[in-house]
Amino acid sequence: MDNVFYTLQDFLLFTKGAAYYLMGAALLGILGFWLFITGRDEETFIK
Amino acid sequence: MSMDVSTDKKTLLTPFNVVVGVILFLGLIVTFLRFTKGLAGVTNLSDNNPWGIWISFDLLCGVALAAGGYTTSAACYVFGLKRYHSAVRPAILTAFLGYALVVLALHYDVGRPWRLPYPIFVQSGTTSVLFEVGLCVFLYLVTLFIEWVPAAFEWLGVRKPRDVIVRMTLALTIFGVVLSTMHQSSLGALYLIAPSKLHPLWYSAYLPVFFFVSSIAAGLSMVIFEGTLSHRYLHHKMDATYQGEHDGVVLGFAKGAAVVLVGYFAIKVVGLALDNNWKYLFTGYGAWYLVELLGFVLLPAILYAVAVREENRCLIKWAAILTVLGIVLNRFNVSLVAFNWQLPAADRYFPSWMEIALSLFIVTVGILIFRFVSTYMPIFYEDERFKEHAPLDLHEHPVKPHPQGFGH
Numbered sequence: 001m002d003n004v005f006y007t008l009q010d011f012l013l014f015t016k017g018a019a020y021y022l023m024g025a026a027l028l029g030i031l032g033f034w035l036f037i038t039g040r041d042e043e044t045f046i047k
Numbered sequence: 048m049s050m051d052v053s054t055d056k057k058t059l060l061t062p063f064n065v066v067v068g069v070i071l072f073l074g075l076i077v078t079f080l081r082f083t084k085g086l087a088g089v090t091n092l093s094d095n096n097p098w099g100i101w102i103s104f105d106l107l108c109g110v111a112l113a114a115g116g117y118t119t120s121a122a123c124y125v126f127g128l129k130r131y132h133s134a135v136r137p138a139i140l141t142a143f144l145g146y147a148l149v150v151l152a153l154h155y156d157v158g159r160p161w162r163l164p165y166p167i168f169v170q171s172g173t174t175s176v177l178f179e180v181g182l183c184v185f186l187y188l189v190t191l192f193i194e195w196v197p198a199a200f201e202w203l204g205v206r207k208p209r210d211v212i213v214r215m216t217l218a219l220t221i222f223g224v225v226l227s228t229m230h231q232s233s234l235g236a237l238y239l240i241a242p243s244k245l246h247p248l249w250y251s252a253y254l255p256v257f258f259f260v261s262s263i264a265a266g267l268s269m270v271i272f273e274g275t276l277s278h279r280y281l282h283h284k285m286d287a288t289y290q291g292e293h294d295g296v297v298l299g300f301a302k303g304a305a306v307v308l309v310g311y312f313a314i315k316v317v318g319l320a321l322d323n324n325w326k327y328l329f330t331g332y333g334a335w336y337l338v339e340l341l342g343f344v345l346l347p348a349i350l351y352a353v354a355v356r357e358e359n360r361c362l363i364k365w366a367a368i369l370t371v372l373g374i375v376l377n378r379f380n381v382s383l384v385a386f387n388w389q390l391p392a393a394d395r396y397f398p399s400w401m402e403i404a405l406s407l408f409i410v411t412v413g414i415l416i417f418r419f420v421s422t423y424m425p426i427f428y429e430d431e432r433f434k435e436h437a438p439l440d441l442h443e444h445p446v447k448p449h450p451q452g453f454g455h
Contacts, residue, residue, distance in 0.1 A: 011323070018320040026313035033309050037302055037352045 067411055074408025077401045081155055089401040095387060096396035104406050105152030107234060107378035109145050110184070111258070112371065114266030115273070116142025116191060117220075117227040122303075124220040133289040134296045136198060136426050137277060138270050143191040144413045144420075150188060152409050176236045183230030190223045201433050202424040209433070232259040238381055246385035248327050248336040251318040254381075260311045261374055267304040268347075268370035271297055275364050281421055286428035298355060301363040304370060305351035312344045332385065339380060343373025 005011040081089045092099050119138035122128045154160040167185055172178045193212060200209035212219075235258030242250050251257065274293060278285070285293075319325065327333050347369040354362035387395065421427060 015321050015323045018323075019317050022313075022317050022320050026317070030306075030309055030313065033348075033352060034306065037305060037355050040356050040358075 067415065070404070070407050070411045073404045074411070077405045077408065078155070080401065081405070086156075086158060089399065089405070091396060091399045091402070093394075093396070095390060095394050098382060099396055100383070100398040100402045100406060101152055101156040103379050103382040104375070105156070105409055106149050107382055108375045109149040109152070110231065110234060111262045111265045111374050111378060112269050113142040113145025113149075114227065114231060114262040115270040116145075116194075116266070117223050118263055118266035118303075119270055120194070120220045121224045122299075124217050125224065128299070130292060130295050131299065133292040133427075134270055134274065134300075136195075137273065137421070138266075139191060139194045140198070140417060140420060140426055141269065141273055143188070143195045144416055146184060146188045146191055148409050148413050149184065151412075152406075155405060176233050176240075180230050180233045180237065183226045183233065187223060187226040187230065190219055190226065194219050194223065198420075198424045198426055201430040204432065206433070227262075228259060231262040232256065234258050235381075238386075241386070244387050244389075245381065246327075246332050246388040247322065247324050248319070248332055249381050249385040251322060253314065253318050253321075256314060257311070257318070260307065260314065261377060264304050264307045264311060264370055265374040267300045267307065268367040268374075271300050271304070271363060271367040272371055275367070277421070277427065281418075281427060284421060284427045288429065289427050294360070297360055297363055298358065301351050301366065302355045304367070305348050305355060308344055308348035308351065308370065312340065312348060315340055315344065332388065335380070335384070339373065339376050343369060343376055347373060 005014065077089055086092055090099060090101075115138040119131060119134050123131045123135050150163075153163060157163060166172060166178050166181050193215070197209045197212050200206075200212075232255035235254035235256075238245055238250070238254055239252070274297065278293065319328075328337065347366045350362055350366035350369065353359070354366055383396065425433075
């Protein structure tokens with residue numbers, strides 16, 4: 001986190017790399033969140 | 048007869064009336080002082096802090112919390128979720144009053160209020176973000192007025208102009224959504240000009256995106272919150288259709304707000320990563336940022352999710368209150384708390400009691416007008432004389448409440 005960046009290239013590589021990991025995590029997280037919210041709806045439909 | 052009179056006397060001295068009376072009295076005094084002694088007479092504004100609580104609360108919060116108008120009408124007319132139709136009129140009224148009061152508050156806040164129309168009609172600064180905000184707010188206020196006016200025509204029993212406007216509903220809705228998308232985000236874009244003044248945790252190139260996305264959550268939550276209050280205090284004004292659809296509106300909007308809030312949380316964290324601002328999280332401002340992000344974004348998202356899953360309306364109400372408070376906190380943080388953060392404490396801004404009193408005065412005026420309009424005009428019920436002309440043939444195909452809300 002306290003990396004020293006000597007070039008813009010270094011900075012962008014680090015920050016965009018972190019953002020990509022977070023976006024992947026967010027994608028999975030939001031999918032899980034949606035399944036959690038709609039879980040009971042499916043049970044109602046099956047009934 | 049004499050008993051009736053004594054009952055009337057009693058009802059006038061309710062706690063609500065007393066509090067409202069005090070606020071209105073103080074507000075009128077501050078209004079007099081503001082327009083006789085100028086801004087310096089009533090505010091703590093300075094060259095370092097030219098924008099104070101009237102911008103933070105009356106404008107930024109007012110616009111964000113009035114987003115229920117465009118979210119509800121877009122859900123109903125653009126996305127075709129007609130089961131939310133009964134929520135449109137209260138949401139449009141709330142939005143119209145919200146924007147009207149934003150413009151009223153601006154008259155107090157700008158040095159020369161009689162020049163407010165200048166940017167639009169006399170000297171347009173087309174390269175300024177503030178010009179875009181002003182133009183959009185002006186156009187959207189007119190749009191909201193036109194969207195609201197059929198209720199007034201129904202109240203007055205005027206059919207022809209009312210029918211003409213009802214036929215324009217879809218066009219007005221689309222125009223309103225476009226304008227809202229533009230100025231909700233532009234309010235965030237206003238702060239892009241001050242990267243050295245706004246704390247890095249709140250400053251981001253994505254501020255316009257944050258403001259726009261959070262306004263959707265604010266709008267949905269305000270509809271839930273306002274609906275809950277209306278159900279408590281204006282229940283007698285609601286017809287069977289409104290009451291039947293209310294539960295579906297609450298559950299559907301809560302589901303929508305949960306998803307928007309969790310998406311907002313995700314983009315805020317990505318924003319932190321893109322600016323590599325992690326180190327600031329371990330400072331005092333970082334702790335305050337985490338309170339906002341975890342306590343007023345992630346927590347209400349989880350509460351909404353649990354409440355929707357369990358169909359717990361009480362929990363939905365609390366999640367809506369938390370979200371509304373969170374949006375207010377965010378706007379205050381961006382425009383006041385984290386703004387000029389590097390200045391010494393002596394140069395920081397804190398509002399005077401008169402600024403706070405005037406903000407309360409404006410909110411109170413809004414509540415009173417809302418109560419008056421929704422008591423006398425068909426806001427929570429449909430006028431029997433106009434039922435056959437309702438848009439989207441809702442009365443030929445009555446809509447049953449849908450417990451699952453969005454996504455089905």
